[in-house]
Structures are given as structure tokens and as C-alpha cells.
Amino acid sequence: MRKTLWIVSLLLVASFVLAACGGASTTGGEPVTVVETVIVEVPAEGAVVAPSGYGVTLETVKARGNLICGVNSQVPGFGYIDADGNFSGIDVDYCRALAAAIFGDANKVEFRPVTAAERFTALQSGEIDVLSRNTTWSLVRDTELGGNFTATTFYDGQGMMVPADSGINSLQDLAGGTVCVQTGTTTELNLADVMSSLGIAYTPAVYEDADSTFAAYAEERCDAVTTDKSGLVSRRTVLADPSAHVILDVTMSKEPLGPMVRHGDDQWFDIAQWTVFAMIAGEEFGITSANVDSVRSSATAPEVMRLLGLEGDMGLKLGLNNDWGYNIIKLVGNYEEVYNRSLGPDTPTYIPRGYNSLYTEGGLLYAPPVR
Amino acid sequence: MQESAKQKATIPFWRDERILNILGQVVFIIGLLFIGSLIYQNMKAGLARQGISLSLNFLKGISGFDIAETLLPYSRTSSYWRAFQIGLLNTLSVSIVGVIASTVFGVILGVARLSTSFLINRLAAFYLELIRNLSLLVFLIFWYLGVFLKLPRVKEAVIWPGSIFLTNRGVGIPWGLPTDSYQTFRLILIVGLILAVGVFFLFQSYSKRTGRAPLTTLWTLLTFVIVGVVGWFILPEKPLTFDAPVIEGLNMTGGKVLSPEFMALTSGLVLYTSAFIGEVVRSGILSVSKGQVEASRALGLNGFQTLRLIVFPQALRVIIPPLTSQYLNLIKNSSLAIAVGYPDLFYISNAIQNQSGRAVEMFSLVMITYLMFSLITSVFMNWYNRRIKLVER
Known part of the structure; x- marks a missing residue:
């Protein structure tokens, strides 16, 4: 009696399982189509499905009432929590500029510190709206990691820092030595590339975040530490004795750093990109947060008027208010102001402008025309 | 038979406890399957929206990074899969060393805790209470930054007899x-x-x-x-x-250099887990009734013999199940290696995930691997447990 009951029940379960599986596959298609808002039909061809969502990010950000920006919290001058608990640095100021462009309020931004390892996942999953965390522009990140780099905000190169009394003057002197590096970075890959092409045998000591990397270096776990030169300069300021460390005169790679957004929302990409260009254009035209009001009232040059929203509808084309450019410069400043605030001569993290000057001054900064 | 047939006729099926029982289970399983498929579909839809497709093919790609400690040949041109294997082997070696050493220490601690000598007893109790109430992560970082990185620099290495070199680049042994x-x-x-x-x-x-x-x-x-x-x-x-290791250039060469990361991780794990094992051993020994000890002493066995021949075989039955879970803990806790920079499974998977952007795949792989480790360990321990079980007639 009991046996037959069991068999019957087993059969029942089995049939239900089959039914459930069949059901799942038919209902399974549904959630994909019932997403939100306007969806462009997706061609289901190839391994990578083209994502949809033009305009979704801006809508989400506006509905939420603030921008969530993934930043660094450990690199002074770029993204750092200062003694008062405020975020500072040029990457952080970029987030403020973006918030100013969207809301007309530079404080409507929530900074979310992300590690090098988790940053792309955070961006992909929508946990952050934009990643502004001294992230190097590279092909893999632009494609496979599902992101788009908007513009370069800082042209950097990878460097190597050693203790001044170590007698190490070149990469060749590091043969047989140990190098501290942070995981999940292009730095880690460049180091392996450069050392193998020079035929230098070394041991890597790889850490999860900048703090532990430099803590290990400070304890002399390694003979040298490598990261972007800007990162070396800024981290040197927080070592016990900054003068006891020198940065070798070698550049191991190109490191264009800039904000990154998710694939699939071109409107958001445009906004993020033109926020950078607006800051650079501001410097080109000599508009600063101090003089922007007077420039605005007396402007005659058409391009300046378009940037400040006096002529045309540039802001509306981006899906923003027409005074977006004015807000960026008024509330945050032009590129030069932002740079000097974090990396200028008056700061402990002083880095000469170098490549990060306007093209008119021998640098690489160049904003496309606002028209 | 007749009676039950009669009952069947009188009780409607919705009040028949047996049918209700089975029906409840069926409903539960269907619910479970439904929730599972919902979660899976949700994940698939979310990934599709972000243009991410799931595949393990990326594991064939070139990793591009270097790893400090490798048990297999590895270079920056090796595949992600090879890097994963190296992480796996590193986790295995830490786990094996850890399980063996913490068992030895744990047994010593457990016995010392029960010692009749006041000093040994109190010292063991102090140690157990101290270590068991620390956070393992804090403990590991203490061992790394506070002990092994504080050893002298390579050029001022302390050399112990037997050519054991103590430096902050690692411990060199012949x-x-x-x-x-x-x-x-x-x-x-x-x-x-x-x-x-x-x-x-x-x-x-x-x-x-x-x-x-x-x-x-x-x-x-x-x-x-x-x-x-x-x-x-x-x-x-x-x-x-x-x-024997020698100091040459910037680092030690020759011999075997145990990196500070490995030393910090294993010593931290061993000292931490052995404290728990010590308590397990103590409870096992206390579970053996006093009469057994008295009887064996009456037979003329000395203290060590009593422990080895009478107490331990009986205590083992109580010890094995909780000991298994301590082993599992140790294996799983070894993933804290990432805090001290030791390239174990989790650490390397993290690096792979970063460089390839394949978070879902890597996390699934890591979870499955740890699950396998744990299941294999507990299958083995369960087999051992059955073997030493009291044979009842």
C-alpha cells in the first residue's frame, strides 16, 4: 500500500517537474520583453546581445534625485577622503560637474568608493551610474567589460617608485627583486609585459587595494612599487617620509584615465563625455567659476554663448537644461581650476600639467566645438 | 487489508494524512523549482540587458599577469585556466598543511587544557580563550603586517642554525x-x-x-x-x-623560500583553527566516562597508555563530527588569503574576473570548487567516522 502510494507520488512529482520545466521556458521569455520604457528590438544574433536602453540612465538618475558615482577613496588628488570626511580629487570633481550639468546642483551626487577589482562589476550591474576612478582606457575594457570610455581627463603613464637609498636607478637594477602591484589593474598587466620584454626576472607581490600595496612597500616587502605616475606622486605624500622615495625616470606605459559609462545608453554617454569637454572648453575660453557670471552677461562670441546656454539649444540636445555648461563652470569650475584644486602647485600632490595642458600650450587637451 | 480498504472508503482524500503529506511535499518541490527558475530567468534577462553572455570560453584566453607562487609552470602568456589551476593548487597546499598542523596543535592543546598541572592547564585555557575570541581576518593581518613583514630586511637577515634565513621577504630553509x-x-x-x-x-x-x-x-x-x-x-x-639559501642581489636564492604571505596565512589559520580543535578534543576526552580511566589505571597502564589505548579510541567517536566542520572551516577560511596577498583560488579568480570581466562565471566556478572541496572532505570524514564507530551487537 505504502509502496504504491510512493510510486504514484514520485510519478506525480516527475510529471510536475516536467510541466514546470516546460512552463518555465515559455514564461521565461516574458521578463525580457517586459523591461521598462522604450525598448528597441534586439537582434538575437551572435554571442553578445546588443543591449538596449537609450535614455534609461538619465531617467533613472533624475527619478532618484542624485547621481551615484564610483570613485577611488585612497589616491590623494584623484579620489580621496580627506581629514574632514569629504571626498576630493579631480575624479571626484568630475562627478560633481556631471551632477551640476544634470541637476544644476553639484552636491546631488553620492560617492561610492569601489576597489579596482569591483569597479567594472559595479558599473555593469548598475550599482553606479558612472565610474570616475582613475581608470585606464583600454580596448578590452571598452568592449568586453561592457563599458565605454568617454574622454581622457588625465594623461598618465606607469612609473616605478623605489626607496632613495636602494641604489636602484633603472628597471634593469630590479632583476631578481620583488615589485608590489595592485590586482585587477592595467598596471599589473603592463608590469608583466615590460619585464618580460626586457627579460628581467622578478617576483610580483600583488595586493587587493592601494592601501595594502603601499603598506607592504612601506614595510619593504618589495624593492619597488608600481602604479600610474600620478598615483605614485600622490601616494608618496602619505608615506612616512616622502623624501626617502624616488620615482624612476621611466615610463612603462600609456595610461589615459577617464570616466567610463555602461554600454547601451548613448544619451548618457554623450552627457558624460560633454561634461568633460565643457570643462576643457571653459579653460580654452578663459571662463572660470569666478568670472562666469560676468562673462555670461557680456558674452558676444557665439561659441561661448552656446556653451553657456545663451544661444541655441545645446543642453536640450543632450537631454539636459540649456544652462548645463554654465552650471558646470559656475558650480565646479573649468578644467584648470579642477586640476589646480587637486594637483596644482599649492597642493601636496603637485603634478606639473605636462600632457594635461591645452593643445595650445603643448598638451593633449582638446575639446570638440560646441555647436 | 480489509480494514484499510474500508477506511479509504470513509476518509476523503483531502483529509487523508498520508496523501496530504505527499501532496505537501509535491507542492513544496514545485514551489522550489518555480523560484529557482524565476531567479535564473531574472539573471539571464539582467545579463542580456547589459549585453553580457555567459560562457566559459574566455578561460582559454591569455591571462597577462604574473603570479608569485606557482606549483605548475606559469608565465604571463599562460591561459586563465592555468592561472585558475595554480590558485587551486595553492589553496590545496595551504589546506593540507593547515589541516595536518592544526590537528597536531589542536590535540596537544586539548590535552594540555585537561592537564593536572596548574600552569599548563591555565596557559592552555588562556590561549584557547584568547584565540577563539579573535576575528580571523584581524589575526591574519596581524601575522602578516605585524610579524612576518617586521622581520629584518634581506641584507640584515637573521640566520638561525641550520641555514634558516629569517627576512621580510620570506623564510628561507634548506x-x-x-x-x-x-x-x-x-x-x-x-x-x-x-x-x-x-x-x-x-x-x-x-x-x-x-x-x-x-x-x-x-x-x-x-x-x-x-x-x-x-x-x-x-x-x-x-x-x-x-x-641552503643565500642572499644574492635583492632577494634570497636557493633553498626553499616560504613567502611571508604563505607563512602568515598558514600560521594564522593553523593557530586559529587549532584553538577550536583543542576545545573539540577536550570535549571528546571529557565524554569518556571516568570509570574507564580508573579501570585502565587499575590495570596498570600508565598515563600515556591510558590516553592512547583507552581514552582516545573512545573520544574519537565524539571528536570526528565537529572536527570535520573545523576542517571545512579551515579550507573555506583559506580564502582570506586575499587579505595578505597570497595567490590562492579566490585571489586568482578575483584577478581573472577583473582582467576578463567575467564576474558571474568566475564566481560560479569558485563556489563550485569550494563546494567540491568541502564535499570531498566531509565524504572522507564520514567514511572515517563510520569506520571507527562503536560496533554494536
Whole structure:
């Protein structure tokens, strides 16, 4: 009696399982189509499905009432929590500029510190709206990691820092030595590339975040530490004795750093990109947060008027208010102001402008025309 | 039979407890499957929206990064899969060293905790209470930053007798370098092992037949050692030459250098887990009734014999299940390696995930791997537990 009951029940379960599986596959298609808002039909061809969502990010950000920006919290001058608990640095100021462009309020931004390892996942999953965390522009990140780099905000190169009394003057002197590096970075890959092409045998000591990397270096776990030169300069300021460390005169790679957004929302990409260009254009035209009001009232040059929203509808084309450019410069400043605030001569993290000057001054900064 | 048929006729099926029971289970399983498929569909839809497709093909790609500690040949041109294997082996080596060492320490601690000597007893109790109430992560970071990185710099290395070098780049110990005759020596060792096993069974059958207790363990070990030693000397060339570490250039070379990361991770894990194992051992020993000890003392066995022959075999039955979970804890806790920069499974998977952007795949792989580790460990421990169970008649 009991046996037959069991068999019957087993059969029942089995049939239900089959039914459930069949059901799942038919209902399974549904959630994909019932997403939100306007969806462009997706061609289901190839391994990578083209994502949809033009305009979704801006809508989400506006509905939420603030921008969530993934930043660094450990690199002074770029993204750092200062003694008062405020975020500072040029990457952080970029987030403020973006918030100013969207809301007309530079404080409507929530900074979310992300590690090098988790940053792309955070961006992909929508946990952050934009990643502004001294992230190097590279092909893999632009494609496979599902992101788009908007513009370069800082042209950097990878460097190597050693203790001044170590007698190490070149990469060749590091043969047989140990190098501290942070995981999940292009730095880690460049180091392996450069050392193998020079035929230098070394041991890597790889850490999860900048703090532990430099803590290990400070304890002399390694003979040298490598990261972007800007990162070396800024981290040197927080070592016990900054003068006891020198940065070798070698550049191991190109490191264009800039904000990154998710694939699939071109409107958001445009906004993020033109926020950078607006800051650079501001410097080109000599508009600063101090003089922007007077420039605005007396402007005659058409391009300046378009940037400040006096002529045309540039802001509306981006899906923003027409005074977006004015807000960026008024509330945050032009590129030069932002740079000097974090990396200028008056700061402990002083880095000469170098490549990060306007093209008119021998640098690489160049904003496309606002028209 | 007739009665139940009558009952069946009188009780409607929605009040029949047996049917309701089964129906409840069926409904539960369907619910479970439904939720599972919902979660899976949700994940798939979310990934599709972000243009991410799931595939393990990326594992064939070139990793591009270097790894400090590798048990297999590896370079920056190796595949992600090879990097994953290296992480796996590193986790395994930490786990094996950890499980063995923490068992030894744990047993010593457990016995010391029950010692009649006031000093030993109190010291063990203090140690157990201190360590068990620390956070493992804090403990590991203490060992790394506070102990192993605070050792002298390479140029000022402290050298212990026996060519043991203590530096903040690692602990250098002499290590055997295989020579040409090493292959033959290995064969000899295998022969020795087979002989030893033979001796073991011979003695066991002898003891069963006669009821006497020969020194089985001693003779088994002696057989192996004698074969090994004889083999070592009859070979024309010594199978291993001892290579002591030396300071050369920026680092130590030669010998075996145990990195500070490895040392910090294993010592942290071992000291931490052994404290818990100590408590497990103590509870096991206390579970053996006092009469057993008194009886064995009355028979004239000394303290050590009582422990080895009477107390431990009985205590083991109580010890094994919680001991298994301590082993599992140790294996899983080894993923904290990432805090001290030791390239274990989780750490390397993290690096792979970063460089390839394949978070879902890597996390699934890591979870499955840890699950496998744990399941294999508990299958083995359960088998052992059954083997030593009290045979009841």
C-alpha cells in the first residue's frame, strides 16, 4: 500500500517537474520583453546581445534625485577622503560637474568608493551610474567589460617608485627583486609585459587595494612599487617620509584615465563625455567659476554663448537644461581650476600639467566645438 | 487489508494524512523549482540587458599577469585556466598543511587544557580563550603586517642554525635538490612503502591469531626507514643535494623560500583553527566516562597508555563530527588569503574576473570548487567516522 502510494507520488512529482520545466521556458521569455520604457528590438544574433536602453540612465538618475558615482577613496588628488570626511580629487570633481550639468546642483551626487577589482562589476550591474576612478582606457575594457570610455581627463603613464637609498636607478637594477602591484589593474598587466620584454626576472607581490600595496612597500616587502605616475606622486605624500622615495625616470606605459559609462545608453554617454569637454572648453575660453557670471552677461562670441546656454539649444540636445555648461563652470569650475584644486602647485600632490595642458600650450587637451 | 480498504472508503482524500503529506511535499518541490527558475530567468534577462553572455570560453584566453607562487609552470602568456589551476593548487597546499598542523596543535592543546598541572592547564585555557575570541581576518593581518613583514630586511637577515634565513621577504630553509639518481631513489622508496604495508598486515594477522600485541606501528615505520636509508647509501650518487639559501642581489636564492604571505596565512589559520580543535578534543576526552580511566589505571597502564589505548579510541567517536566542520572551516577560511596577498583560488579568480570581466562565471566556478572541496572532505570524514564507530551487537 505504502509502496504504491510512493510510486504514484514520485510519478506525480516527475510529471510536475516536467510541466514546470516546460512552463518555465515559455514564461521565461516574458521578463525580457517586459523591461521598462522604450525598448528597441534586439537582434538575437551572435554571442553578445546588443543591449538596449537609450535614455534609461538619465531617467533613472533624475527619478532618484542624485547621481551615484564610483570613485577611488585612497589616491590623494584623484579620489580621496580627506581629514574632514569629504571626498576630493579631480575624479571626484568630475562627478560633481556631471551632477551640476544634470541637476544644476553639484552636491546631488553620492560617492561610492569601489576597489579596482569591483569597479567594472559595479558599473555593469548598475550599482553606479558612472565610474570616475582613475581608470585606464583600454580596448578590452571598452568592449568586453561592457563599458565605454568617454574622454581622457588625465594623461598618465606607469612609473616605478623605489626607496632613495636602494641604489636602484633603472628597471634593469630590479632583476631578481620583488615589485608590489595592485590586482585587477592595467598596471599589473603592463608590469608583466615590460619585464618580460626586457627579460628581467622578478617576483610580483600583488595586493587587493592601494592601501595594502603601499603598506607592504612601506614595510619593504618589495624593492619597488608600481602604479600610474600620478598615483605614485600622490601616494608618496602619505608615506612616512616622502623624501626617502624616488620615482624612476621611466615610463612603462600609456595610461589615459577617464570616466567610463555602461554600454547601451548613448544619451548618457554623450552627457558624460560633454561634461568633460565643457570643462576643457571653459579653460580654452578663459571662463572660470569666478568670472562666469560676468562673462555670461557680456558674452558676444557665439561659441561661448552656446556653451553657456545663451544661444541655441545645446543642453536640450543632450537631454539636459540649456544652462548645463554654465552650471558646470559656475558650480565646479573649468578644467584648470579642477586640476589646480587637486594637483596644482599649492597642493601636496603637485603634478606639473605636462600632457594635461591645452593643445595650445603643448598638451593633449582638446575639446570638440560646441555647436 | 480489509480494514484499510474500508477506511479509504470513509476518509476523503483531502483529509487523508498520508496523501496530504505527499501532496505537501509535491507542492513544496514545485514551489522550489518555480523560484529557482524565476531567479535564473531574472539573471539571464539582467545579463542580456547589459549585453553580457555567459560562457566559459574566455578561460582559454591569455591571462597577462604574473603570479608569485606557482606549483605548475606559469608565465604571463599562460591561459586563465592555468592561472585558475595554480590558485587551486595553492589553496590545496595551504589546506593540507593547515589541516595536518592544526590537528597536531589542536590535540596537544586539548590535552594540555585537561592537564593536572596548574600552569599548563591555565596557559592552555588562556590561549584557547584568547584565540577563539579573535576575528580571523584581524589575526591574519596581524601575522602578516605585524610579524612576518617586521622581520629584518634581506641584507640584515637573521640566520638561525641550520641555514634558516629569517627576512621580510620570506623564510628561507634548506631544500633538497634532486640529482640524476633521484628517480631510482624514488623507486626504492616506493618499494619500501610496499614492504612496510606488508609488514603491517603481517603483524596484524599475527596479533589476531595469537592475541598478542606486537609493536606494529614501530616495525612498520622502521621497515620504511631502513629501506630508505639503505637505498640512500647504496646509490653511487646521493639522490638529493642540500641547497641552503643565500642572499644574492635583492632577494634570497636557493633553498626553499616560504613567502611571508604563505607563512602568515598558514600560521594564522593553523593557530586559529587549532584553538577550536583543542576545545573539540577536550570535549571528546571529557565524554569518556571516568570509570574507564580508573579501570585502565587499575590495570596498570600508565598515563600515556591510558590516553592512547583507552581514552582516545573512545573520544574519537565524539571528536570526528565537529572536527570535520573545523576542517571545512579551515579550507573555506583559506580564502582570506586575499587579505595578505597570497595567490590562492579566490585571489586568482578575483584577478581573472577583473582582467576578463567575467564576474558571474568566475564566481560560479569558485563556489563550485569550494563546494567540491568541502564535499570531498566531509565524504572522507564520514567514511572515517563510520569506520571507527562503536560496533554494536
